[in-house]
Amino acid sequence: MKPNFEKLNGLIPAVIQDYKTNKVLMVGFMNKQAYQKTLATKRVYYFSRTRKKLWKKGEQSGHIQKVEQILVDCDQDCLILKVAVDAGQCHVGYQSCFYRVLEKGSDKELKFIAEKIYDPKEVYKQQHYE
Amino acid sequence: MKPNFEKLNGLIPAVIQDYKTNKVLMVGFMNKQAYQKTLATKRVYYFSRTRKKLWKKGEQSGHIQKVEQILVDCDQDCLILKVAVDAGQCHVGYQSCFYRVLEKGSDKELKFIAEKIYDPKEVYKQQHYE
Numbered sequence: 020m021k022p023n024f025e026k027l028n029g030l031i032p033a034v035i036q037d038y039k040t041n042k043v044l045m046v047g048f049m050n051k052q053a054y055q056k057t058l059a060t061k062r063v064y065y066f067s068r069t070r071k072k073l074w075k076k077g078e079q080s081g082h083i084q085k086v087e088q089i090l091v092d093c094d095q096d097c098l099i100l101k102v103a104v105d106a107g108q109c110h111v112g113y114q115s116c117f118y119r120v121l122e123k124g125s126d127k128e129l130k131f132i133a134e135k136i137y138d139p140k141e142v143y144k145q146q147h148y149e
Numbered sequence: 150m151k152p153n154f155e156k157l158n159g160l161i162p163a164v165i166q167d168y169k170t171n172k173v174l175m176v177g178f179m180n181k182q183a184y185q186k187t188l189a190t191k192r193v194y195y196f197s198r199t200r201k202k203l204w205k206k207g208e209q210s211g212h213i214q215k216v217e218q219i220l221v222d223c224d225q226d227c228l229i230l231k232v233a234v235d236a237g238q239c240h241v242g243y244q245s246c247f248y249r250v251l252e253k254g255s256d257k258e259l260k261f262i263a264e265k266i267y268d269p270k271e272v273y274k275q276q277h278y279e
Contacts, residue, residue, distance in 0.1 A: 020256040040172040090247040118218040126150040
């Protein structure tokens with residue numbers, strides 16, 4: 020399998036799903052190096068679009084993502100990574116980055132559908148969170 | 150809510166999840182127009198990166214995606230759309246585009262984990278599938 024990194028300037032999206040609950044925890048982007056390091060180590064690595072560098076999920080917070088299964092889509096330009104995680108995958112303090120819904124399908128108002136499960140200030144000592 | 154379309158050349162990724170089973174069916178990309186049409190019609194629209202145009206999921210196949218809920222991530226640059234669908238969301242004939250796994254976590258071999266549920270040749274009359 021050769022993922023197609025060309026459609027998105029060297030990146031592919033990676034959907035991170037809790038392998039036990041199928042909850043989508045986050046979506047990140049991988050370049051070729053992040054993809055290869057993830058395969059080699061069974062821990063999820065990303066390419067940060069803002070910092071322009073490789074990073075390992077959990078490198079600051081300790082909340083690593085242990086790869087249990089990798090699925091690839093029809094066009095081989097997107098992955099699902101089913102992962103084992105501890106609590107708190109979102110840098111804001113929630114289990115999932117998707118903690119809000121568009122109320123009544125409109126973007127006028129966002130409704131919170133989750134509670135924070137940790138305090139990010141205690142976890143991220145550096146200014147740059149993950 | 151103002152989704153941030155700037156990080157990805159005017160696009161944001163949209164993860165499509167079956168609202169009943171939480172199975173991830175596909176991942177597409179939306180530009181601002183696709184996002185607004187999706188909100189207005191409650192049917193999912195995408196921007197095709199290869200054809201450089203807006204398209205409605207199901208415009209050829211009839212396999213539309215009816216929006217039940219929209220979740221937004223912490224950075225407001227990615228959406229989950231929980232949708233009601235009939236069978237067959239992947240243009241190749243599977244329910245989900247993610248019908249293969251990397252066997253033993255290596256990309257040397259892909260293992261099929263689903264069966265086709267329709268014949269795409271009977272569904273897509275034009276050469277360009279969705």
